[in-house]
Amino acid sequence: MSSATMTAPREQKRHSLILWAGLVLVGLHIAIALLTFVWLPYDPTAMAGGRLEGPSLLHWLGTDRLGRDLLTQMMIGSRIALIVGIGAVAIGAAIGVTLGLLAAFASKWLDDALAATLDILIAFPTLLIAMLVVAASDTANLWSAIIALGIALSAIVARLTRILAKRVLVMDYITAARTSGSSWPKIVAIHILPNIWPTLSVNFALQFGLAVIAEASLSYLGLGAPPPNASWGRVLQEAQGTVYTAPLGAIAPGIALVSLAIGVNLLADGLRDTIDPTRRAR
Amino acid sequence: MTLVRVDHVSFGYTANRRILDDVSLDIAAGDTIGLVGESGSGKTTLLRLLLGLTRPDSGSITFDGKPLDPGNGAFMRTFRRQAQVVFQDPYSSLDPRQTIRSIIAEPLRSLKIPGDHAKQVGDALEAVGLERDVGTRFPHQFSGGQRQRIAIARAIVPGPRLLLADEAVSALDLTTRIRIVDLLAGLSKSMSLLFVSHDIGVVAALCRRIVILEKGRVVETGDTASVLANPKHPYTQRLLASVPRLSLNEVSS
Ligand SMILES: Nc1ncnc2c1ncn2[C@@H]1O[C@H](COP(=O)(O)OP(=O)(O)OP(=O)(O)O)[C@@H](O)[C@H]1O
Numbered sequence: 247m248s249s250a251t252m253t254a255p256r257e258q259k260r261h262s263l264i265l266w267a268g269l270v271l272v273g274l275h276i277a278i279a280l281l282t283f284v285w286l287p288y289d290p291t292a293m294a295g296g297r298l299e300g301p302s303l304l305h306w307l308g309t310d311r312l313g314r315d316l317l318t319q320m321m322i323g324s325r326i327a328l329i330v331g332i333g334a335v336a337i338g339a340a341i342g343v344t345l346g347l348l349a350a351f352a353s354k355w356l357d358d359a360l361a362a363t364l365d366i367l368i369a370f371p372t373l374l375i376a377m378l379v380v381a382a383s384d385t386a387n388l389w390s391a392i393i394a395l396g397i398a399l400s401a402i403v404a405r406l407t408r409i410l411a412k413r414v415l416v417m418d419y420i421t422a423a424r425t426s427g428s429s430w431p432k433i434v435a436i437h438i439l440p441n442i443w444p445t446l447s448v449n450f451a452l453q454f455g456l457a458v459i460a461e462a463s464l465s466y467l468g469l470g471a472p473p474p475n476a477s478w479g480r481v482l483q484e485a486q487g488t489v490y491t492a493p494l495g496a497i498a499p500g501i502a503l504v505s506l507a508i509g510v511n512l513l514a515d516g517l518r519d520t521i522d523p524t525r526r527a528r
Numbered sequence: 529m530t531l532v533r534v535d536h537v538s539f540g541y542t543a544n545r546r547i548l549d550d551v552s553l554d555i556a557a558g559d560t561i562g563l564v565g566e567s568g569s570g571k572t573t574l575l576r577l578l579l580g581l582t583r584p585d586s587g588s589i590t591f592d593g594k595p596l597d598p599g600n601g602a603f604m605r606t607f608r609r610q611a612q613v614v615f616q617d618p619y620s621s622l623d624p625r626q627t628i629r630s631i632i633a634e635p636l637r638s639l640k641i642p643g644d645h646a647k648q649v650g651d652a653l654e655a656v657g658l659e660r661d662v663g664t665r666f667p668h669q670f671s672g673g674q675r676q677r678i679a680i681a682r683a684i685v686p687g688p689r690l691l692l693a694d695e696a697v698s699a700l701d702l703t704t705r706i707r708i709v710d711l712l713a714g715l716s717k718s719m720s721l722l723f724v725s726h727d728i729g730v731v732a733a734l735c736r737r738i739v740i741l742e743k744g745r746v747v748e749t750g751d752t753a754s755v756l757a758n759p760k761h762p763y764t765q766r767l768l769a770s771v772p773r774l775s776l777n778e779v780s781s
């Protein structure tokens with residue numbers, strides 16, 4: 247906090263660089279995802295060329311072992327990844343922030359009970375919970391994966407929200423708000439949420455990355471939807487048998503995953519630093 | 529006329545430990561009272577009760593003749609306009625994410641006080657010795673002393689009859705402290721002031737009456753000058769003996 251109050255111009259330049267890098271990476275994925283709704287190079291389920299072709303003008307990333315166009319599948323993967331990330335984080339944030347605030351305001355024993363429950367939930371690996379839920383639902387359904395991931399993430403969000411909110415609640419400006427006649431819901435809306443939001447949003451970006459990677463892992467383990475709704479994890483799984491002859495099938499999903507996860511995190515960091523008044527220059 | 533009457537009030541945060549023990553105290557309209565006591569003697573706790581943030585376990589508090597009841601919404605709305613507080617730590621008392629204007633306007637908005645809020649905020653800023661146009665800035669752009677002025681502006685903007693200052697100058701350096709004490713002295717002409725401090729020198733300079741609190745009990749109360757000149761209770765005598773003469777001279781000079 248103290249170093250942030252004197253944001254030097256160089257520091258500022260770094261902030262806007264981070265923001266721009268994030269915007270470009272995430273913007274690229276969003277643009278591709280939107281494009282898939284109106285246009286795709288090929289039918290993702292049809293044989294579009296020979297098997298395991300290398301990159302060419304017709305197939306920029308080549309084809310898979312069934313002759314399907316890899317670029318087409320990668321583009322659909324962007325759409326799936328964004329839906330998974332946004333969906334899981336939205337669910338996790340809605341449940342997690344609500345529970346966390348409740349715990350922060352709850353009487354001591356209820357707070358202790360909630361905190362202990364959250365710790366136990368968090369001890370289970372996110373992926374394991376998601377696997378159980380998806381395996382339990384008979385069709386490999388994207389939405390069951392999203393809901394399972396969202397619930398798993400909500401425990402982490404709730405624990406963080408609880409700690410952050412408690413830290414804000416003891417500040418004198420909360421007491422001042424009460425003696426100013428502000429109601430508790432109003433205090434939450436205008437004092438608590440804005441003050442925990444910067445840390446939360448950076449955490450959401452992290453969770454977004456985790457959710458996308460977890461879904462990719464589910465798909466890689468064979469628990470994901472098949473084409474035309476295949477995620478990058480599924481593409482990776484299908485490519486693993488031919489990784490030596492056609493390595494692009496494994497490299498492309500990896501690069502796509504990493505670029506999206508990093509992009510979202512850079513974007514969240516950059517946005518926080520630009521929006522936060524205490525981090526802006528004088 | 530009595531503005532606040534604290535009548536045989538006892539309070540503990542937990543059942544087995546009393547923080548305030550049978551405290552009685554009157555605040556007359558327009559009076560300035562210094563509340564002095566060691567760390568942990570219950571000064572802040574007493575202020576919380578006076579603000580209706582916590583209820584006493586036994587005894588009663590009346591404000592302007594009416595019982596101070598945190599559950600009575602209609603009463604609390606008028607009460608909040610009339611009793612305001614300034615805290616010790618200027619870094620914790622202002623929301624870092626709000627502009628100065630919206631910080632000072634919060635009581636006006638929440639208590640639905642009619643009038644031109646922008647003008648009222650400007651007037652309050654002027655009254656505490658700040659420029660009218662600093663409202664668009666954020667707390668981190670101000671020094672500790674300036675922040676304390678902003679906190680005082682927020683406290684006086686609804687036009688309170690009672691101002692509670694909880695060690696409002698303790699965190700400030702000596703020159704800033706004297707300026708803020710001057711500011712409070714000016715304000716105390718138009719409202720009652722309960723001024724909590726360890727610093728007997730400041731209390732001597734600012735307060736007509738003094739209340740000495742020891743371990744949650746009022747052990748001595750009276751005219752500041754006569755209590756300081758002739759302390760009756762051994763605790764007050766010890767408290768005075770531990771004050772270096774220097775600080776008394778500095779503030780009154
Ligand atoms: N929220 C709380 N829960 C439990 N005990 C508390 C709480 N707040 C204060 N206490 C206890 O009540 C006692 C009186 O505290 P209080 O803050 O009123 O003292 P004080 O006179 O204002 O001290 P200081 O000069 O250090 O501010 C202390 O022993 C403290 O430990």
Ligand SMILES: [Mg+2]
Binds near residue numbers: 571572573694
């Ligand atoms: Mg205190």
